Amino acid sequence: MPKLQCIIFDVDGTLLDNTNSIISLFQDIVIKYLGSEKSMTKKEVLSLWGPPGDEIFRRIFPPDIVDKAWNEFLVKYRESHVKDGFFSREDLNDFRKYIQYLAIFTGKSRYTNTISLEELGITDCFDLIYTGSDVENSKPYPDALFHILEDLGLKPDEVIFIGDSHLDVIAGKAAGVPTAGAKWGTVELDKLLQSKPDYVFKTPYEFIEFIKGRS
Numbered sequence: 001m002p003k004l005q006c007i008i009f010d011v012d013g014t015l016l017d018n019t020n021s022i023i024s025l026f027q028d029i030v031i032k033y034l035g036s037e038k039s040m041t042k043k044e045v046l047s048l049w050g051p052p053g054d055e056i057f058r059r060i061f062p063p064d065i066v067d068k069a070w071n072e073f074l075v076k077y078r079e080s081h082v083k084d085g086f087f088s089r090e091d092l093n094d095f096r097k098y099i100q101y102l103a104i105f106t107g108k109s110r111y112t113n114t115i116s117l118e119e120l121g122i123t124d125c126f127d128l129i130y131t132g133s134d135v136e137n138s139k140p141y142p143d144a145l146f147h148i149l150e151d152l153g154l155k156p157d158e159v160i161f162i163g164d165s166h167l168d169v170i171a172g173k174a175a176g177v178p179t180a181g182a183k184w185g186t187v188e189l190d191k192l193l194q195s196k197p198d199y200v201f202k203t204p205y206e207f208i209e210f211i212k213g214r215s
Contacts, residue, residue, distance in 0.1 A: 002124055002157050002158050003158065004104070004211070005098060005158040006099065006103055006148070006158065006160075007095060007103070007160055008104070008145065008148060008159055008165030009104050009126075009164065009176070010104075010106055010164060011104060011106040011113060011211040012106055012116075013163070013186055013187065015087060015114060015116075015183065016088070017082065020181075020187060022077070023187075025073065025077060026045055027039065029072060030060065032069075040163065049108065049114065049141050049165070051132055052109035052110070053112050054111065054133070055199040061190030065203065072207040074111055074115070077115060078115045081116065083119060083120070084120070085120045087122075090092075092122060094213060096190060098211050098212055101128070101154075102126045102127055103126055103127055104129040104131075105145060106168065108131055109132060110131045113131045127152070128152065138169050139165075139167040140167040140174070142174040145161065149175070149177075156175060156176040159177055159178050160177070161175075162175050162180040162182055162201075163181070163190065164181070164182040164183075164185040165186065165191070166194065169195035169197045178198045180195070180197055180198065180199040180200070180210075181200050181203055182201060184201070
């Protein structure tokens with residue numbers, strides 16, 4: 001078994017517990033700008049997941065109000081953002097004892113991802129960051145994973161991609177990368193398990209211990 005050289009993290013539901021708050025905020029913005037008759041269920045919002053947030057907004061909101069709605073979303077997203085993640089800054093730095101590289105592949109927009117990492121104080125913990133804004137095709141497409149492998153000069157079996165969504169697992173499998181399901185943050189557990197990740201972890205602690213064992 002090759003030595004594990006890189007952990008690739010998803011963000012929402014993996015590094016921090018904010019999926020439900022994003023859904024709720026999105027629902028509020030939809031009602032404010034489109035009216036209650038356009039309100040969306042949690043399941044309907046989740047069905048939009050994959051592209052970055054600004055692209056989702058362009059699909060949902062008319063051109064004359066999309067920028068205003070998106071900007072209000074960003075302001076409220078930062079105002080309501082959690083300050084603590086599933087992994088502390090110390091946890092992430094401790095991975096360096098066992099792993100050479102830490103990377104991010106998130107479907108989030110570059111804007112919301114920047115806010116999240118700044119609010120958690122972990123921006124500089126990662127060697128590479130790919131958001132949905134940085135690739136032509138975001139999750140479930142594997143484009144960003146191929147970029148990470150190429151940028152770091154690694155083979156697929158030298159990395160592991162951990163995320164809370166079936167979209168993460170689908171992308172990982174398409175890139176030939178070992179995948180791990182983060183049960184601790186998922187809001188669609190059935191879909192995550194049905195996608196058959198190579199590993200499943202109940203808690204961040206379990207994942208940390210797994211990484212230690214692979215060193």
